[in-house]
Amino acid sequence: MNRTMSVLRMHAKNKMMWVYVPIFILCINFAVNLLISLLLIDPPPMYTGGIIQLYVYMFVMGIIIIPQSFPLALGLSVSRKNYFLGTTSIIILVSTAFAFLWCITAQIEQQSDYWGGNLHFFTIPYLNDGTVFEQFCIYFILMMNFYYVGLVISSVHRRYGNIGLLVLFICCTLLLGIGGFAFYYYQWWITLIRWLNDISAFHISLWMIPFGLCCAMLSYLLLRKSTV
Structure with missing residues (x-):
């Protein structure tokens, strides 16, 4: 447990990566879209999808977290299990915080009549149809899934190198291609x-x-066999 907490504190020290950068990106994107919406006369509803950048950022974090911290953690005599648990702990905390923040800003957006410019930045149709608790769960689960997909990619590269990463992308491309063809040919998309x-x-x-749990387990198994 102490080793796990050490990994958690190691990640938490990097507030720039976990907190400041994603908030800065969101704020800049929101400010630009808000300015555009306020300058327009009688604007239609603007669904910018800017909040999706947060999920992309979590995906990128899953990719870069292992190269940045895995060798250092093992150099400090931290086991691979404790490293994985500590890394999982920080992403749970970050995802919880951002999901909670998203719920608050979505409520503010609705109460402010969409910022006075009909801007739907934090509220997205379909995702915001349920209760606040359901919205929180959606945001949290999506962020965790994006993160673990990135973590699997990074774990494959750590375990098998560039060849393993190339094989992974080829397999994913084939599966997506075959799946897309099957959906179209058999009209499963209807x-x-x-x-x-x-x-x-x-x-x-x-x-x-279940998909997120499978990605988490796969990344852990790959890290157990990975070298520094």
Whole structure:
């Protein structure tokens, strides 16, 4: 437990990466979109999707966290298990904080009549249809999944190098290509659209939990066999 907390504190010291940079990116993007919406006369609803940058940032963090901290942690005699638990702890804390912040800003946006310029920056149709608790769960689960997908990519590179990463991308490309062709040829996309119309974003996020857990387990197994 002490070693796990040491890894957590090691990550927490880098506030620039975990806190300041993503907040700065969001603030700049929000300010630009707010200025545009206020300058327009009788603007239509503006759905910028700028908040998606937060998920992209979490994905990138999953990719770069291992090269930046894994060799250092092992050099300090931290086990791979404790490193993984400590790294998981920091992303849980960060995802919880950002999901909570997103819920607050979404409520402020709605109460302020969308910032007076019909700007929908923190509220996204379909994602914000449920209760505040359901919205929090959606944001949290999505961030965790994006992070662990990035962590799997980084773990594959740490374990098998560039060749392993190339094989991973080739396999993913083939699977996506075959899957896309099957959805089009057998018209499964019609069934998918009907299913999405009958289910909420909250329930879809619950279906994503097993995927996130599988990514987490795979990244842990890869790190156990990885060298410094």
